[in-house]
Amino acid sequence: MEAAPSRCLFLLFLFTCWLSLEVVAEVQGSSDGPGDSQGPVRLTDVPAAVEFLAAADVAVVGFFQDLEIPVVSIFRSMVQKFQDVSFGISTASEILAHYNITGNTISLFRLVDNERLNLESEDIEGIDDTKLTRFIEIHSLHWVTEYNHVTAIGLFNSMVQVHLLLLMNKASSEYEESIQKFQKAAQLFQGKILFVLVDSGVKENKKVISYFKLKESQLPALAIYRTVDEERDTLSVEEVSVEQVQNFCDGFLAGKLLRENHDAKEKTPKVEL
Known part of the structure; x- marks a missing residue:
């Protein structure tokens, strides 16, 4: 049996298990989660960024060259939607260079498999609330992820x-x-x-x-x-x-x-x- 078809068939099986479910997402604001009501954590230097990521099961960081672009306000709104995700934001050139950022980028980091997934300039140009929410929902794998x-x-x-x-x-x-x-x-x-x-x-x-x-x-x-x-x-x-x-x-x-x-x-x- 070929690996790729087997993988797809099993994914299809798991996905269809939920096709009949009507998904209702009710978002409640709270200051108790990793992200608080003040917005994402401002990261000002490399040691602070490294420490922030090391302490987070799942973290999403907005690496921006300009905080006036439209995607920044959408990014900030994610903090209250995902209480189990840590959010950070940075415009510091040394941090952008450390993480090889060459343009406005939103990166999701997860400890469970040491993965980093990027939404780069071409991806976030014109991105809306729904698309960014779905990106984080899909890729937020924790130490234990509920299916x-x-x-x-x-x-x-x-x-x-x-x-x-x-x-x-x-x-x-x-x-x-x-x-x-x-x-x-x-x-x-x-x-x-x-x-x-x-x-x-x-x-x-x-x-x-x-x-x-x-x-x-x-x-x-x-x-x-x-x-x-x-x-x-x-x-x-x-x-x-x-x-x-x-x-x-x-x-x-x-x-x-x-x-x-x-x-x-x-x-x-x-x-x-």
Whole structure:
């Protein structure tokens, strides 16, 4: 099976899981998130910029030569739309040179896979609120990214080919503790595995669960998938632990599949002594 068609087919499957969902985005302003009501953080020198990016799970920086251009006001408005994204802005020549900026550019940085995506002068000329919002929505991959019809696009555009899904109901009493441990484990596999949360309580996610041949009674569960060859494995868990997630991921990366061991045991013929 060719890798590219397999990748596209799986992306198409995940995307169609959400086609029936009517998306309603209600944006609420708050001063508690990384970006506050005053707008993006002003970056004035290279050390400040480096420190800012190192502290942010996902950061979007506007590198502008002129703050009077129309896109700047659109950029500033993003701060209140994305409370889990850090926003910075700079006109400092030394910072622009450090990040190889030659024209007005909006860059999205993410720690999870050390990626940087740019909207350069030709891209941002005439850009509107909707297009910039969608760019950030699609590409904002966190240590743990919650799966939906928008983030699915960003996940499969990442160069990281292995994805680990936690299939769990967010309404469960164990969720908060589990997601904290899952997020901690995610940082051990930076650049190797993308960690994804699939809320089993969402109706549109039932198809994702069935894709991995899991039943509701087997949840919560871990499901790992490699996009290039569609290799996958699953593990039902009573509770999520960092060690358990780490061992499951290490085994998959080493080519050891739990389901193969299970199948081998089932297929081993009985020998009469």
